[in-house]
Structure formats: structure tokens, C-alpha cells
Amino acid sequence: MSGHSMMRCGEFRTDYKSDTTIFPTPRSRYAAIAGVLFLLVAAPFLNPYYLNLLIQIGYYGIAALGLNILVGFTGQISLGHAAFFGFGAFASAWINNTTGIPVFLAIPLAGLMTTAVGLIFGIPAGRIKGLYLAIATLASQFILEDFFARAEWFTGGTYGSMANPVSLFGYELDTEQSFFYVVLFWTVLMFVLAANLLRTRDGRAFIAVRDHYLSAEIMGINLTKYRILSFGISSFYAGIGGALFAHYLGFVSAEGFTILLSIQFLGMIIIGGLGSVMGTLLGTAFMVLLPEVMEGIVSNLQWLGSGVSEALVYIKEMAIGLAIILFLIFEPDGLAHRWQMIKSYWKLYPFSY
Amino acid sequence: MSESTPIIDVRDVTLTFGGVRALVDVSFQVGAGEIYSIIGPNGAGKTSMLNCISGRYSPNQGSILFRGRDITPLRPNDRCTLGMGRTFQNLALFSHMTVLDNIMVGRHHLLKNNFLTGPLYWFSGAQKEELAHRREVEDIIDFLEISHIRKAVAGTLSYGLRKRVELARAVALKPDLILLDEPMAGMNLEEKEDMARYVIDLNEEWGMTVIMIEHDMGVVMDISHRVMVLDFGKKIAEGLPAEVMADPYVKKAYLGEEIEEDGTTGKKEAEVTEI
Ligand SMILES: Nc1ncnc2c1ncn2[C@@H]1O[C@H](COP(=O)(O)OP(=O)(O)O)[C@@H](O)[C@H]1O
Ligand SMILES: [Mg+2]
Numbered sequence: 095m096s097g098h099s100m101m102r103c104g105e106f107r108t109d110y111k112s113d114t115t116i117f118p119t120p121r122s123r124y125a126a127i128a129g130v131l132f133l134l135v136a137a138p139f140l141n142p143y144y145l146n147l148l149i150q151i152g153y154y155g156i157a158a159l160g161l162n163i164l165v166g167f168t169g170q171i172s173l174g175h176a177a178f179f180g181f182g183a184f185a186s187a188w189i190n191n192t193t194g195i196p197v198f199l200a201i202p203l204a205g206l207m208t209t210a211v212g213l214i215f216g217i218p219a220g221r222i223k224g225l226y227l228a229i230a231t232l233a234s235q236f237i238l239e240d241f242f243a244r245a246e247w248f249t250g251g252t253y254g255s256m257a258n259p260v261s262l263f264g265y266e267l268d269t270e271q272s273f274f275y276v277v278l279f280w281t282v283l284m285f286v287l288a289a290n291l292l293r294t295r296d297g298r299a300f301i302a303v304r305d306h307y308l309s310a311e312i313m314g315i316n317l318t319k320y321r322i323l324s325f326g327i328s329s330f331y332a333g334i335g336g337a338l339f340a341h342y343l344g345f346v347s348a349e350g351f352t353i354l355l356s357i358q359f360l361g362m363i364i365i366g367g368l369g370s371v372m373g374t375l376l377g378t379a380f381m382v383l384l385p386e387v388m389e390g391i392v393s394n395l396q397w398l399g400s401g402v403s404e405a406l407v408y409i410k411e412m413a414i415g416l417a418i419i420l421f422l423i424f425e426p427d428g429l430a431h432r433w434q435m436i437k438s439y440w441k442l443y444p445f446s447y
Numbered sequence: 448m449s450e451s452t453p454i455i456d457v458r459d460v461t462l463t464f465g466g467v468r469a470l471v472d473v474s475f476q477v478g479a480g481e482i483y484s485i486i487g488p489n490g491a492g493k494t495s496m497l498n499c500i501s502g503r504y505s506p507n508q509g510s511i512l513f514r515g516r517d518i519t520p521l522r523p524n525d526r527c528t529l530g531m532g533r534t535f536q537n538l539a540l541f542s543h544m545t546v547l548d549n550i551m552v553g554r555h556h557l558l559k560n561n562f563l564t565g566p567l568y569w570f571s572g573a574q575k576e577e578l579a580h581r582r583e584v585e586d587i588i589d590f591l592e593i594s595h596i597r598k599a600v601a602g603t604l605s606y607g608l609r610k611r612v613e614l615a616r617a618v619a620l621k622p623d624l625i626l627l628d629e630p631m632a633g634m635n636l637e638e639k640e641d642m643a644r645y646v647i648d649l650n651e652e653w654g655m656t657v658i659m660i661e662h663d664m665g666v667v668m669d670i671s672h673r674v675m676v677l678d679f680g681k682k683i684a685e686g687l688p689a690e691v692m693a694d695p696y697v698k699k700a701y702l703g704e705e706i707e708e709d710g711t712t713g714k715k716e717a718e719v720t721e722i
Contacts, residue, residue: 111578
């Protein structure tokens with residue numbers, strides 16, 4: 095215990111290895127490991143309603159992390175992330191349905207297919223910036239949506255396509271409990287990979303491009319390469335998230351992948367914190383839970399009469415938009431930043447000033 | 448210095464911005480191992496010259512050779528890989544990164560791990576490589592005496608420290624040629640002395656060729672091997688420091704202005720915002 099507080103207060107690192115960890119302190123690493131272990135053990139006892147929410151946080155969180163690498167870490171913008179999420183969903187179902195490749199392999203393959211598509215749509219990013227790039231990514235959203243509607247061989251067109259559940263060693267993982275483990279595995283894996291990326295060469299290059307691209311170029315960083323690469327990686331994450339979504343629901347149709355979802359993804363990373371890996375998870379949880387909480391509030395206020403409860407339904411619809419705006423105004427650094435402040439308050443307690 | 452191929456060979460470089468002629472037919476050579484200073488009044492084209500060498504600007508005419516190779520068409524990142532590093536007149540750090548990460552960015556072209564091996568940190572050798580480079584970066588941090596701020600976020604540091612971190616980042620590139628744009632601007636006497644010592648050490652101990660823009664004549668006289676004077680984009684003199692200072696043309700064009708500039712230096716530099 096005393097050893098821990100030493101670590102937290104002073105910089106007593108003796109070797110560089112302990113100085114380059116994913117988590118800033120051993121305590122935060124233990125907390126994260128304990129959290130994952132808890133979920134592993136607790137899942138069978140959790141009510142399917144809560145498991146469903148956790149599963150949503152998992153697959154949306156993976157996709158949102160990809161968007162955060164692109165927007166928060168590389169400083170670009172994308173208004174078309176939902177389309178890549180959708181592409182991953184269709185691609186995984188398609189790979190499994192047409193080739194018979196098992197779903198657990200189809201998921202990463204769908205991620206790679208989405209990466210290829212993302213790299214193509216990312217090419218303009220090597221040349222243009224800001225508003226122009228925003229418009230170009232908006233175009234990718236609409237082009238892909240149109241593709242989903244037309245490419246019946248790939249998506250089933252207006253009917254959509256069926257997606258088989260994940261099966262392992264003859265067991266179909268089609269219950270909330272069993273699928274939860276699939277999502278947990280992918281979520282932990284993708285977050286660890288991202289955290290490692292961001293503490294090595296190419297991750298630093300992304301941040302350098304974001305902070306000062308002219309100086310990054312003088313430091314030997316090829317701007318075009320990294321701007322496009324960031325799109326590729328972000329699409330990979332979107333594709334994996336989408337594929338998990340597909341095999342969870344068992345059915346994929348194009349209606350779910352509109353610009354509205356793209357904006358929700360942006361909301362997740364703005365609320366969680368641009369440029370924060372853990373913040374992404376917080377922001378996603380916030381966005382997934384907010385409608386549920388609003389629902390609870392609205393249904394508890396039914397007794398106020400039909401007029402009021404109708405108004406409350408609208409408020410519920412607007413809650414996400416409102417949350418994004420409020421965060422932009424009052425907490426532009428997101429939940430991750432707030433969490434840091436709380437932590438540093440306790441770190442220095444009782445000498446907090 | 449060495450009579451063989453100069454490390455940098457600038458040939459008849461002309462650079463214009465609309466009607467402004469920032470550089471007019473400038474030619475000079477710098478031999479490996481030299482400390483070569485460029486002086487001249489504000490707006491003379493000194494920074495533009497460094498920008499042409501490092502690739503930020505492309506000259507309208509003329510060419511630039513690095514160790515005999517024409518680098519005029521190369522992008523800045525490719526020139527960096529050949530062995531060229533620089534600092535900026537107006538700070539250009541990655542302001543949200545820590546000091547350590549800023550300097551590690553300097554290792555970019557020397558590191559091999561990438562977006563595939565980096566995420567597999569423990570299994571791909573990326574960790575080993577990062578730690579090996581970290582050790583070298585720590586040597587640079589010790590040399591420039593910034594170990595106390597290595598975990599600080601660059602954007603929160605004082606001006607003088609940021610200048611030093613920028614130098615550390617440029618040194619981390621392991622360049623053969625380092626370009627320094629007013630490394631001592633806005634510093635007090637003590638900080639200037641430290642910086643002058645670092646430049647000499649980089650040249651003598653680390654074997655780097657230095658091209659430096661500096662306004663402080665005392666420092667220029669003390670540490671430069673040769674000096675070039677620019678005025679209105681033209682090279683008006685070049686030679687040993689003492690020779691250049693004695694040149695009547697230089698006295699008129701440059702030193703006349705220097706006297707009134709001296710007293711206000713500190714204040715003036717802090718306000719400069721153009722890159
Ligand atoms: N990017 C640019 N766009 C337009 N004019 C520029 C640019 N960079 C430099 N100049 C002009 O070129 C001239 C030389 O500038 P500079 O090289 O910064 O001078 P110094 O570094 O010697 O003070 C100045 O007249 C300046 O206004
Ligand atoms: Mg200048």
C-alpha cells in the first residue's frame with residue numbers, strides 16, 4: 095500500500111520499461127484487469143438487458159475507437175464512419191454466407207475488407223483538409239449507403255441479409271451470455287492494440303501530424319502516408335465493430351448505417367474525449383446508456399399527463415444532440431479529462447489546491 | 448574544413464513571394480564540420496534560406512545539393528532521412544505531447560516498428576526497439592539538461608525550455624547537418640551561454656555541421672567558423688567572423704541597425720508570431 099502511494103506521488107521509476115506502460119500507474123492497470131475479470135465472472139449472472147447494453151458498448155466502442163484514432167489522434171474528420179461500420183457488417187455476413195468461412199474468421203476478414211474500402215475513400219485525405227475533407231467523407235457516407243441499397247449480391251438490397259451467429263467447436267454463441275464473451279474478447283484486444291499503437295512510432299506520428307503537421311514533415315513524417323493510413327486503421331476498427339454488430343443481431347439492413355449514426359460516433363468521442371483511448375469507452379457508454387436513462391425518466395413521469403409525457407418523448411429524442419452540445423460548451427476535453435481531474439484531486443488529497 | 452564535397456551546396460537560389468524577392472541568386476557552400484552563421488537584418492531572407500534547405504519552400508530558381516546530391520525536388524521528410532534536422536524561429540513543438548514523446552518523434556526515421564508491429568508491442572520486438580531508442584533519447588535529455596521536465600506536456604513549458612526541447616528533438620534525428628533558426632532569441636545571458644555551449648558540443652563532440660541564424664553578434668563572433676551576411680535577399684559578404692565584421696558594406700547594411708535593435712531584443716522576440 096505504501097509502495098503504491100510512493101509511485102503515485104513521485105516519479106520513482108528506475109527503468110524505462112516501467113515508464114512506458116499503457117497505464118500511467120500500476121494501480122490503474124490493476125483496476126482495468128480487475129474490471130475485465132469481474133465481467134468474465136459476472137456475465138452468467140447478469141440480466142440479459144444489462145448484457146445487451148454491455149454488448150452495444152463493446153461493438154460501438156470498438157468502432158468509436160477507430161474514429162478517435164482518426165479524429166482525436168490524427169486531427170482529421172470523418173462524417174462517414176457509420177457507412178464503414180455498415181460495410182463491415184455486410185462484409186462479414188457476406189463472407190460467411192457465400193464462402194462458408196466460419197464467422198470467427200469472417201469478422202477479422204471483414205475488418206480487412208473495410209480497411210481496403212477506407213483506404214480508397216481516405217485518398218483525398220492525403221490532399222485536402224478541414225471543411226473540404228468533411229465534405230469528402232460525407233460523400234463517402236452517401237456513396238456507400240447507395241451501394242448498400244443497390245448491391246443486392248452483397249447486401250441483399252432492400253431485404254437486407256442474414257448473419258449467422260458465431261460458432262466455436264460446434265457451439266453456437268447466440269445467447270446474450272455467450273456473445274458477450276465474444277464482444278469482450280474483441281473489445282479488450284482492439285483497445286490493447288490501439289494503446290500499443292499509440293505508444294510506438296506510427297501512433298506518435300499521428301499525434302505529431304495533428305499537433306503540427308509542418309514540423310512533423312520536417313521530422314521525417316510522410317504526411318500523405320499517415321493521413322491515409324489513419325483512415326485505413328479507423329476503417330478497420332469500424333469494420334470489426336460492424337461485423338460484431340451483424341452477428342449479434344443476426345440480420346443486417348442498410349437503414350441502420352445513416353449519417354445519424356456517424357454523428358453519434360462523433361458524439362461518443364467528443365463526450366469521451368478526443369485523443370483519449372479510455373475516454374472513448376466512457377463516451378460510448380454514455381451514448382448507449384443515455385437513451386435508456388431518458389426512457390426510465392419519461393416512463394416514470396407518465397402520471398403528469400399525456401401532454402407532458404409527449405413533450406418528454408421529444409426531449410428523449412433530443413437528449414443525444416443536447417448532450418453533445420453541452421459537452422462541447424462545458425467539457426470540451428470530454429469525460430476522460432474530468433476523470434483525470436478527479437484522480438489528480440485524490441492523488442494530492444488532502445493537499446488539494 | 449574538408450576540401451572534398453561540401454555537405455551543403457546552394458547554387459544561385461532565387462525565391463520570390465508575389466512581388467517580394469526573399470532570396471536573390473544566393474550561392475554558398477558549407478563544409479562538413481563547420482559552424483556556419485547567417486546574419487542580416489529582419490526580413491533579409493535568412494529563414495527563407497533555411498526553409499529552402501529543409502524543403503519547406505521550393506526555390507524559383509537554382510538548386511541545392513546535399514553531399515553532392517541534388518535535393519531540390521525532395522520533400523522535407525525525405526531530406527530529413529538523408530541526415531538533416533532543424534529548429535524553428537517560432538516554436539513548432541507538438542504541444543500536446545510530453546517532452547519525451549516530442550523527442551521520440553525525432554527518432555521516427557530511425558525506428559522500424561510500424562502500425563502492424565507496434566500494436567503487437569511485446570511480441571514483435573517493438574518494445575525492445577522503443578526501449579533501445581529511449582536510452583539514446585535519455586542521453587540527449589541529459590546533455591541538454593532537461594531531465595526534470597521530460598514528462599511535462601510541451602505546450603505548458605516556458606519559452607526558453609521549449610527552445611531547448613526543440614533542439615533536443617532535432618538532435619534526436621541524429622542529423623549530420625543541423626539548421627538552427629535563432630536558437631538564442633528571447634533568452635537571457637545565462638541561457639544564451641548554455642545554448643552556445645550546446646552548439647559547440649554538438650559540433651565538436653557529436654560531429655554535426657551547424658548552419659545557424661543568430662542576431663547576437665557576440666555569440667556569432669565567438670562560435671562561428673564562417674559567416675554569411677544577407678541583406679534584402681542578397682548575399683553581401685561571406686568569410687571569417689572578423690573579416691565580415693570589418694567589411695564596411697556590412698557595417699552600413701547591418702551593424703548600423705543592430706545597435707538600436709540590441710536593447711529591445713528580448714521584448715521583440717517574444718512578440719514575433721510569424722513562422
Ligand atoms: N511564406 C511567405 N509568404 C510571403 N512572404 C514571405 C513568406 N516567408 C517570407 N516572406 C518574405 O520574405 C522576406 C524574407 O523573410 P524571412 O526569410 O523570414 O527573413 P528573416 O528570417 O531574415 O527575418 C520577407 O520580406 C518576408 O515578408
Ligand atoms: Mg527569420
